[in-house]
Amino acid sequence: MKVIIVGAGLGGLACAIACCREGIDVVVLEKSPEAQEAGAGIQIPPNGGRIMRELGVFSKLLEKGAKVQEVEFRRYDDGHSLRIMPFGDDITHEFGVPWLIIHRADYHQVLLEEAIRLGVKFQWGATVENVLTDGPEVILAGGERVSGDVVIGADGIGSTVRNILLGDTVSLIETGDLAYRAVFKREQLEALNDDKVTELCQRVGVTSWLGPDKHTIFYPVRDGEELNLVLLRPDTFNQASHREKGDIYEMRESYADWDETLRKIISCVPSVDKWKLSNLPELPLWSKGAVALLGDACHPTLPYQAQGAAMAVEDGALIGKLLGLLQARFTKLEKDPSLSTNESTQNNIVSVLELYEHIRKKRTSRSVQGAIMNRKLFHMQDGLLRRIRDFLVRYAGVTRKSDWTWLSSFRQRQTLGHDVLEESTKLFEVWAATHLPVKSG
Ligand SMILES: Cc1cc2nc3c(=O)[nH]c(=O)nc-3n(C[C@H](O)[C@H](O)[C@H](O)COP(=O)(O)OP(=O)(O)OC[C@H]3O[C@@H](n4cnc5c(N)ncnc54)[C@H](O)[C@@H]3O)c2cc1C
Known part of the structure; x- marks a missing residue:
């Protein structure tokens, strides 16, 4: 199987590594002439860290980043401390992975080096201008055509691939x-x-x-x-x-x-x-034929709970896992002439990308809504409601141990504690039972 990934951001690179680890050929097309990430920091919450561990790069990220020991909320006018939440070992204990802070360029570099080590091919200065869902095939500025079995649009908030899949029907909010x-x-x-x-x-x-x-x-x-x-x-x-x-x-x-x-x-x-x-409004579809979107291309979010990139790398890893599972099934069954035709493989790729969309939509939508809710909580005007918020914040935490409100840690567990790759493996088996024939004998 050959996967073309449009965009070498954090989501695209995670997808490239995940696919390559499954033995899939990967070409990444990136419009920038060289690798680049914004000169800023980024938080890697435990759900993002879990993906990094699965992709084999977590220890490198830990070397370049640091484990967050605490998170403090202060009042805007006098700096009065509202709450210092313990993170450190509490987070590792509850979610199995620490919460990291790191420079974006370092995060990007670790993923890029791993992708190159695994054999991902990169084309820098390659701007995708058109995508043909039949094939599928992408057309670069200058006319070059690149074809594969799958195209992944990891091209960020201004996604060209999204515009091609959905036309002008969708505009940013x-x-x-x-x-x-x-x-x-x-x-x-x-x-x-x-x-x-x-x-x-x-x-x-x-x-x-x-x-x-x-x-x-x-x-x-x-x-x-x-x-x-x-x-x-x-x-x-x-x-x-x-x-x-x-x-x-x-x-x-x-x-x-x-x-x-x-x-x-x-x-x-x-x-x-x-x-x-x-x-973005909730998109009617994330995939069409063998072309699918991931990360900010389909679910950009307010950065008010440090989840945008974490969700993008979850998407990428999940695509790699599902395509890998599919490829493994076909390798097993390849001697069966009725299954080894291209059409059968391609139809199943389309169906697996629909499964990806189905698995991811609810979780990413909840994440986007969570950030919108945090905006309301963080940006309250002075007054009674704000005083109630401050009172609750004093007792809130991310882990069960540090949260006396229950609500806050319950919400966090859904986001930070969920093992998306384990879930996808189970859902793939359910999908395979109805879509892939079982060999008799
Ligand atoms: C202020 C701020 C703070 C944030 N803090 C955090 C945080 O702490 N934790 C967290 O998890 N998230 C955070 N985020 C969100 C996070 O930065 C994004 O969600 C994440 O980087 C999206 O990754 P992506 O790979 O989907 O897209 P991008 O990083 O946007 O990558 C898209 C890539 O595609 C390329 N591209 C675009 N068009 C084309 C084309 N036509 N052809 C070829 N290549 C193309 C681009 O050059 C780019 O390299 C924050 C965001 C902001 C704005």
């Missing part, structure tokens, strides 16, 4: 929020000579300030040598682009009445990227 993202050197903060800032820099933890319409996330990457800051606020984009260079003065102004410690940190940011945050 603006969430009304934007993110400023910056990574900067620790020395810049230490030069402030501020005890509170220095203490924050020494933590291997995530600190978040919550305020009306806005919140922020701060954590160290690269052994604390660099610090990652994300500021989330109402949108000021006046054009359709997803990303542009941010204005530092506009950014500082937006947080002028926020906690002094945060303002000092913001004052050190040398330059910043600005990202428009969009969702």
Whole structure:
């Protein structure tokens, strides 16, 4: 089997590794002339980490990243601490995998190196302009055609593959929020000579300030040598682009009445990227023929529970697993002439991609809705409801041990604790029982 993956983001690379580990030939087509990821941090929650362990790269990620020891929520105006949630061993104990923080470029590099080691072929500077579901086949800018048995559209939020599968019927939904993202050197903060800032820099933890319409996330990457800051606020984009260079003065102004410690940190940011945050309506389909979508191409999300990339790598790993299981069945049955025809294989690929869509839609949709709910909780206006939230946050946790509200850890267990690959193997067996003939004798 040969799989063509459009896009070498985190989702596309996870899919490439998963397919290659199943003995499938993989070609990745990426429009950028070279490998690149945004200069920012990323959290790898346990469900994403579990996939990385399955793909054999978790220990490398652990070397380059760090285990989150705690997550703290603070008030926006005076920096008063609302709750410090213990993560560290509690998370590993409950979910079997720690919660990591890492530089995106390092995460991307680990996946890329593993894909290359396994024999994935990359074509850089290859922009996919058209996809033919019959075949299937992709057409690159310049006219080159690349064909295979499966095409995976892992081409992110502005997906060309999605536009081709669904036509103009689907357009992005603006969430009304934007993110400023910056990574900067620790020395810049230490030069402030501020005890509170220095203490924050020494933590291997995530600190978040919550305020009306806005919140922020701060954590160290690269052994604390660099610090990652994300500021989330109402949108000021006046054009359709997803990303542009941010204005530092506009950014500082937006947080002028926020906690002094945060303002000092913001004052050190040398330059910043600005990202428009969009969702999609629930898509009528993720796959057509032997072409399917994954990650931000079909379920972009507000980054308010650190799940976008985790869901994309889950998608990718699941596609690899299902196609691998299918290929293994055909290898077993190949001596049977009635099953070895191309048509039989191709029909079953189409059906397995539909199974993938069926397995993933509910989970990813719940994740997108969870982030929308977090936005409401994080961005509350001052008043009675916010005081109730603050009271509940004081008792909330991600694990059973740290959560006295029950609700919070119950919700987290569904997202962080679920083994999607085990589930997919079981569902493949159910599918195979009705779709694949069993050899008699
Ligand atoms: C501020 C912010 C913070 C976030 N924090 C987290 C976090 O902590 N944890 C988490 O799990 N998620 C987080 N996310 C979400 C996460 O970044 C995304 O969900 C994830 O990167 C999506 O990966 P992807 O592979 O689907 O798409 P992308 O990373 O967008 O990759 C798509 C690739 O396809 C290529 N491409 C596009 N069009 C074509 C074409 N026509 N031909 C060829 N190639 C093409 C692009 O160049 C790109 O390389 C955050 C997002 C934001 C905005």
